[in-house]
Amino acid sequence: MRPATLLAACLLAGLSAAQAATVQVTVLARDGKPLPDAVVILEPAAGQPVPASQPVSHTITQEKMQFEPALSLVPMGSRIRFANLDRWDHHVKGGAPGLLAAGTTAFEFRLAGRTQGQPTPSNEVLLDKTGPIQLGCHLHGSMRGFVYVSPTPWAAKTSADGVAVMPQVPEGAMQLRVWHADQLVDQANVAVQVQPVTSVSVPTLIQPRKPRRVQFDSGNQY
Ligand SMILES: [Cu+2]
Structure with missing residues (x-):
């Protein structure tokens, strides 16, 4: 050498x-x-x-009309499970902060309210794009949350x-x-x-x- x-x-x-x-x-x-x-x-x-970061599995709940936690920071490729702990329905929509209000979503679905003795209604989303995501609910306009997918x-x-x-x-x-x-x-x-x-x-x-x-x-x- x-x-x-x-x-x-x-x-x-x-x-x-x-x-x-x-x-x-x-x-x-x-x-x-x-x-x-x-x-x-x-x-x-x-x-x-x-x-490369190790992707994580992370849960965001809807409880008492709030996304919890209100801000999540996860690595690229992580999965988020949304779980509705309220007894009434919630809608979960996610998109770029500026676009969500304009009606463009990256994902959206409805979660039924929780019934005692039944599995918690939930749905999973794979995050394959970096940057901020705003969360909202069509049914309750005050609900606001954020996920940041780190590069x-x-x-x-x-x-x-x-x-x-x-x-x-x-x-x-x-x-x-x-x-x-x-x-x-x-x-x-x-x-x-x-x-x-x-x-x-x-x-x-x-x-x-x-x-x-x-x-x-x-x-x-x-
Ligand atoms: Cu809601």
């Missing part, structure tokens, strides 16, 4: 070794206060290949104090994307150089519509 080739091989081996960092991101609302329930995603800046394994929701923590992020140049259900326009990506200890504060123009219930089904990681 020529020295140059050997050096290249060593560099590659070094890069592929676990040089992983923990990235902490604090997202701020327009008024400077911490922004909870924001989705934070890291993507390699130079378009390097992204390791990379480095994604997290911000907690009540606006902080998202992503472990096992490879070091190097990344693009940071922030998304929130109440954003009026897409946020500009932020360049982040991931180092062993990386802490970033991201101001945004997003102002949440109202204080939301803080709810986590399994922490702020999926």
Whole structure:
């Protein structure tokens, strides 16, 4: 092996070794206060290949006229089971946030109300496209929920104090994307150089519509 080739091989081996960092991101609302329930995603800046995430099976219930959890973050290829825990019917429709209100849906179905002693009415959806999905119900206009399908394994929701923590992020140049259900326009990506200890504060123009219930089904990681 020529020295140059050997050096290249060593560099590659070094890069592929676990040089992983923990990235902490604090997202701020327009008024400077911490922004909870924001989705934070890291993507390699130079378009390097992204390791495939392990898809998950996740359940969203309809209970007391609400989608629970109101915001789910799942990897690409995950399956979501919708289960109606109310005694009355719900409709479940999902689509891109801007298109759902206009009547374009990616999926929609009706779930009968639950009857005691019977299996919970449910239906499963495979998520094979990345990005945000808004959930709604034709029967109850106030029902609103969101699912974000992440294109990379480095994604997290911000907690009540606006902080998202992503472990096992490879070091190097990344693009940071922030998304929130109440954003009026897409946020500009932020360049982040991931180092062993990386802490970033991201101001945004997003102002949440109202204080939301803080709810986590399994922490702020999926
Ligand atoms: Cu409903």
